[in-house]
Amino acid sequence: MAVDTANGALRNPFELPDSDGYEWVKGNLHSHTTNSDGRVDPQTRVDGYVGAGYDYLCLSDHRKITRVDTVEAPDGFVLVQGVELHPDNPFGGQRHHFVCLGMEEDMDADVMPPQLVIDRVRSQGGQVWLAHPHWSSVNIARDTMPLDGFSGIEVFNTVCRCMGRGESSVHWDDWMEQEQKLYPMLCNDDLHGDPENPKKGRYDWYQGWTMARVKERTSEAVLEALSSGATYGSTGPTIEHISLSKSGDEVEATVKCSEAQRIFAVSDKTGAEYQEKGEIFTEATFPVRPGAQWVRFEVVGPNGAKAWSNPFDLTEL
Ligand SMILES: [Zn+2]
Ligand SMILES: [Zn+2]
Structure with a gap:
């Protein structure tokens, strides 16, 4: 029986071929402008991401939508309209932070x-x-599990890393394990700062991105890729391919990537690590933990930067 998923069946983005018109686009779904507490105006924010080589962006200001028709972007650059909302938290934790796209x-x-x-x-x-x-000091059981209808989780946030709490993969695994439900991820900057005029000690731009596999450069196509898991997130490494094969109860994974020092296969039954005897490698085949229902992969680059795949449903192999 298939594991439950947040938004219907997850797709393996690495099985969506170029020959069908798919391409990878690089984007950030979480940023702020002078319409809330960001330090540059919306057009400057868009221009910054265009100049940094991104393909899509959301200006997710706090509480009020920054309309995409108030800014200009070159042909082929996708603007996703969104907002960061902060409903009350009646369950005891801090006020919520929801990126709404x-x-x-x-x-x-x-x-x-x-x-x-x-x-x-x-x-x-x-x-x-x-x-x-x-x-946000979210406790998944207390603050999140009473709620229904999330598309997924922000596994990495650049400005939060500036404050020592950038990665939320433990929350991700906890959530999926407790609900036995698979959620895709986003990897975002949550950029507030001004790359042209850095505030001392806070470098919160262009360090966390989500690669999406799309056929068309439209907001609808990007949103569909995000919710169906046709994505991976990164702070550096590239994931080229992931394939899984099953024989009996044994599942084997093959991961191809940019230079890696190690790969983690994280599943609901603990995990597995692959290393090449302390050497850098770009391809590995290794067993996934027996009996696991799902698995996700983390690629760690030579300098410690990471990439996160979405979870794969092993019961469907
Ligand atoms: Zn926030
Ligand atoms: Zn934010």
Whole structure:
């Protein structure tokens, strides 16, 4: 029986071929401008990501949508309309941080219960992503499991790393294990700063991105790739290919990537590590933990930068 998933069946992006018109696009779904607490105006923010070689961006200002028709971007650069909403947290933790994508209508989320916010976002065709749970001191069982309708989780956040809590992979695994439900990830900057005028000690730009496998350079195609897991996240390494094969109860994974010092296969039954005797490698085949229902992969580059795959449902192999 298939493991439950947040948004319907997950797709393996590495099996969506170039010959069908698919390409990788690089993007960031979480950034702020002078419309909230960011240090540059919306157009400067867009220009920054265009200049840094990105293909798509969301200006996810706090509480109020920054409309994509108020900025300009070159042909082929995709603007995803969104907002970061902060409903109250009635379960005891801190106020929520939800990155909401594909948004049309503003709402006064601060005075709304979190489930109502999720429902209203979804009713307008939007997606709700749990932002930086490590930084927010989110307790998955207390703050998140009472809620239903998330698209997934932000596994890495650059500005939160500046404050020592950038990675939320433990929350991700905890959530998937407790619910036995697979959530895809985002890897984001949450950029507030000004790359042209750095604030001392805070370098929060262009260090965490989500690669999406799309056929068309449209907001709809990017959103569909995000929710169906046709993505991977990175702070450096490239994942070229992941394939899985099963014989009996044994599952074997083959990962091809840019230079790596190690690869982790993280599953609901602990995990497995692959290393090449202390040497750098770019391809590895190794067994996944027996009896696991799902597995996700982390590639660690020579300098410690990482890439995260989405989870794979092993029960469907
Ligand atoms: Zn936030
Ligand atoms: Zn933010």
